[in-house]
Amino acid sequence: MTLKNQKILVDEMDDGMDEKLKEIGYDAYSVKKLRTEGKKLHADYSVINYAxxxxxxxxxxxxxxxxxxxxxxxxxxxxxxxxxxxxxxEKLKQF
Incomplete structure (x- = not known):
């Protein structure tokens, strides 16, 4: 199984990363967007359990x-x- 077939759950602090991952072929979901769909993902435990x-x-x-x-x-x-x-x-090494 390649990584692009793996499902990815992006926590709320990085909402939007899911869209960027989708653009390059990953099956990515956002905690924030799943909440707007009615998923109960407010506690860390719920997020981890959902993943x-x-x-x-x-x-x-x-x-x-x-x-x-x-x-x-x-x-x-x-x-x-x-x-x-x-x-x-790593970025500083470029200078």
Missing amino acids: RENDMILVTRDTESGIACQENNLPCILLDNDEIFKIVV
Whole structure:
């Protein structure tokens, strides 16, 4: 299975990333948009559980959600300050 066949759930802080991922062929969904469709995804637990039940990779900036995914062996991309710092360092190498 290729990654583009994987379903991705983008947490509310990065709403809009789902659309960009869709443009390049990913099957991506937004927590914020799913809420407007009536899904009950207000608590972190609900978001994580929804991702698990729907076989999705969660993309989040929420450190607690990232840790919960790790503890429960759920696929997650955590965009925390450490990850952002790594990106900044890599970009600085270009100068």
